[in-house]
Amino acid sequence: MQAAIIKDIQLLSNPILDYFFICITMMGSSLFYFLALPLFYWCIDKRFGLKLGLVLLSSIYVNTVIKNVTMVQRPIGYPGIRSIFTQSAGGYSFPSGHAQGTTTFWGTMMFKYNKKITKILGVAAIILVSLSRLYLGVHWPVDIVGGILIALLVIIVAELVDSIIIEGKYDIKLIYKIILSLIVPLGLIILFPYNENFEYMALASGTMIGYFIDQHYFKFTVNNTVKGQIAKLIIGISIFAVILSTLKYLLPYTEIFNAFRYFIGGLWISIGAPLLFNKLKLNKKTL
Known part of the structure; x- marks a missing residue:
């Protein structure tokens, strides 16, 4: 059928x-x-x-x-x-x-x-x-x-x-949020240690940690002109791709190192790129 x-x-x-x-x-x-x-x-x-x-x-x-x-x-x-x-x-x-x-x-x-x-x-x-x-x-x-x-x-x-x-x-302290962002994805990886789970759970962990750090210290905002938003996407996604490809070339291709690679990628998305955008004045709201 x-x-x-x-x-x-x-x-x-x-x-x-x-x-x-x-x-x-x-x-x-x-x-x-x-x-x-x-x-x-x-x-x-x-x-x-x-x-x-x-x-x-x-x-x-x-x-x-x-x-x-x-x-x-x-x-x-x-x-x-x-x-x-x-x-x-x-x-x-x-x-x-x-x-x-x-x-x-x-x-x-x-x-x-x-x-x-x-x-x-x-x-x-x-x-x-x-x-x-x-x-x-x-x-x-x-x-x-x-x-x-x-x-x-x-x-x-x-x-x-x-x-x-x-x-x-x-009202959870930042350190506890970071610990949870490490422990929960790690536990899910240990529970079902398939290759994709190493990569995407590590990506989730890095992204959450960067988000909590940003919320605590920097409070990155998304406002900008259309031109500025396009600039963010081009710069941010390009560097994200470079990070993943460079680390893939430099590090052994194993599940642990793949997890590390995606963990760094998650940190880039949630804290690295926003800090760079702040530096380049791409987060300013145009009046």
Whole structure:
């Protein structure tokens, strides 16, 4: 039945749709999020940028664990199924990381921005990215459904936790926040020590620590002109890419060193880049 659904969708295959769905599927990739998250953190809403990043990283963690536990094989190589752009299909099949990530991202956006346009864009993105994974022949239909349902559960838990944090009257010292930001991701890595979990939990840890330090000492603001915001993104993302690639070249390629690399990347996003923006006067509000 699942193979038949994919084959029916692929009856529409043609070169134009191939390129179209390859572009669409990139909207559910980590590259898209590495561009979108700094946009929110540096230019729109710092706290929501942090929240969006942590929810996504939590969703990726859950996705990685379930994939490695279930070990469902992809439809790649299945008789009669045409699989293209397979470089976007690493690891196991269930649940779909693209469908789950897209649902997590846009679902969180819809909670934050309860507007018609956000809902239209979000639903369209979820449907198109999910459909692209079937059209490209890299996921089974159950992978898509599973990814969407798991994302919804992650979003609900995240919103409940966030509401408790907002409503609670907590006065936690900076040192304890830093310790928690180290211990919780480390505990999650130890619990399920898969390669992706080393990277993304370390990224979450570095980002949280930088955020708490900034909130305590610097209170970076996002205000600027459109030109200034574009400058922030170009400078910040370029240096982020340089940090990851340089450390990858200098350090041994092991899980521990990969975690260190992403930890430094997280610190750059939440404290390094904002301090540089302050130095370059890119955080001034234009009157």
